[in-house]
Amino acid sequence: MPSGRVIVGLDVGTTKICALIGEVDEDNRLSVVGTGVAPALGLRKGVVVDIDEAASSIRTAIDKTERVSGYKIAAAIVGIAGGHITSNNSHGAVAISPQLHEVSQADIDRAIEAARAVALPHNREVLHVIPREYIVDGEDGIKDPLGMSGYRLEVVTHIVTGAMASIHNLEKCVQRAGVEIEDMVLEPMASSEAVLSAAERDLGVAIVDIGGGTTDVAIYVNGSIYHTGVIPLGGNHLTNDIAIGLRAAFPIAEEMKLAYGSALASKIKEDEMVQMVTFENAAGDKVARRFLCEILESRAREIISLVAEEIKKSGYPGVLPAGVVLTGGSSLLADLGELARNMLQMPVRLGHPEHIHGLTDEISGPAYATSVGLLLWGLKNYDMVHAEPRRMPNGRGPGVLSRLFSLFRVFLPSSQ
Numbered sequence: 312m313p314s315g316r317v318i319v320g321l322d323v324g325t326t327k328i329c330a331l332i333g334e335v336d337e338d339n340r341l342s343v344v345g346t347g348v349a350p351a352l353g354l355r356k357g358v359v360v361d362i363d364e365a366a367s368s369i370r371t372a373i374d375k376t377e378r379v380s381g382y383k384i385a386a387a388i389v390g391i392a393g394g395h396i397t398s399n400n401s402h403g404a405v406a407i408s409p410q411l412h413e414v415s416q417a418d419i420d421r422a423i424e425a426a427r428a429v430a431l432p433h434n435r436e437v438l439h440v441i442p443r444e445y446i447v448d449g450e451d452g453i454k455d456p457l458g459m460s461g462y463r464l465e466v467v468t469h470i471v472t473g474a475m476a477s478i479h480n481l482e483k484c485v486q487r488a489g490v491e492i493e494d495m496v497l498e499p500m501a502s503s504e505a506v507l508s509a510a511e512r513d514l515g516v517a518i519v520d521i522g523g524g525t526t527d528v529a530i531y532v533n534g535s536i537y538h539t540g541v542i543p544l545g546g547n548h549l550t551n552d553i554a555i556g557l558r559a560a561f562p563i564a565e566e567m568k569l570a571y572g573s574a575l576a577s578k579i580k581e582d583e584m585v586q587m588v589t590f591e592n593a594a595g596d597k598v599a600r601r602f603l604c605e606i607l608e609s610r611a612r613e614i615i616s617l618v619a620e621e622i623k624k625s626g627y628p629g630v631l632p633a634g635v636v637l638t639g640g641s642s643l644l645a646d647l648g649e650l651a652r653n654m655l656q657m658p659v660r661l662g663h664p665e666h667i668h669g670l671t672d673e674i675s676g677p678a679y680a681t682s683v684g685l686l687l688w689g690l691k692n693y694d695m696v697h698a699e700p701r702r703m704p705n706g707r708g709p710g711v712l713s714r715l716f717s718l719f720r721v722f723l724p725s726s727q
Contacts, residue, residue: 345380
């Protein structure tokens with residue numbers, strides 16, 4: 312196994328837990344060398360409701376990833392979402408160091424700290440403080456002010472907060488699974504790393520990550536994050552509507568959604584029938600496919616309407632020229648992109664993870680955008696080892712002693 316940097320991403324979703332290990336080569340290219348997916352238990356709408364069940368699901372995904380990759384995972388970058396997430400933009404200003412009147416890193420740090428000093432309820436915790444733009448002596452739109460001359464430095468930041476109890480419960484689950492948390496990243500921001508291009512971020516784009524329990528929205532303008540929001544509806548609500556409307560078990564409703572579902576019922580012939588097992592008839596009843604799709608379309612319209620409200624709530628006055636990028640497992644519902652395009656009156660495309668190599672066939676779908684994005688977030692923001700190779704009985708793999716001299720070494724290799 313190569314001895315380069317290793318990054319671990321852990322996506323704790325409502326319907327699935329996904330753990331990925333990526334190796335970074337000398338050219339800073341990311342290759343996925345291990346994947347592990349397990350059904351999510353103990354979570355509802357992205358929030359932990361049973362710590363033991365959630366920890367067990369996380370451990371299952373981690374074990375699968377370790378077996379595939381040969382690495383022993385000790386820490387990971389963890390995705391977080393849920394209806395408890397809120398965001399706002401904040402402004403901070405400081406005087407530039409008077410000795411040279413040149414912006415130093417210390418000045419930047421002081422400005423960000425000033426923007427961070429917002430009043431929060433005692434039960435809220437800051438997850439991210441992300442600079443959107445800097446202003447030097449009234450000149451705005453600056454991305455990196457380091458070294459610029461001036462007297463006053465201002466920064467506009469995007470601050471993401473979450474409920475302290477929800478954050479700590481997720482921490483407990485991950486730690487109980489034997490994994491330390493390197494960082495927590497808001498899931499739509501992670502997904503954007505995997506599916507958005509630089510051109511889309513500069514023009515103005517919204518990423519809509521439709522998961523099992525929530526729909527996460529992030530808006531980018533002029534290359535920077537502008538707004539984030541979480542809608543407490545997702546793919547599970549689509550499935551649940553079918554289960555209730557057609558009186559079927561949830562797993563059966565999920566199968567019917569995937570096999571016969573569409574977000575545009577008008578595309579389905581009125582006389583088309585499908586066989587479905589219901590509580591009333593274990594042998595299966597014939598149901599109208601169009602009726603099934605009408606149930607799905609009603610909920611899909613509600614979700615897209617709430618996305619439109621979230622975009623309006625962001626306060627961004629213009630149209631998003633790059634439109635909307637749909638991702639997440641539930642974005643695969645047939646004709647959802649067309650429905651969103653008609654309702655939002657802007658370009659809509661389906662976002663697949665990009666910028667990765669290795670085991671890409673297994674994680675190429677929109678359902679893995681967040682998982683891949685967590686690795687790319689680590690590639691962009693960190694330079695440390697997140698896992699250690701196992702010591703193989705046949706002696707293959709890098710020696711343990713060579714790792715001991717790494718400045719960023721933080722984990723011990725597992726025993727045989």
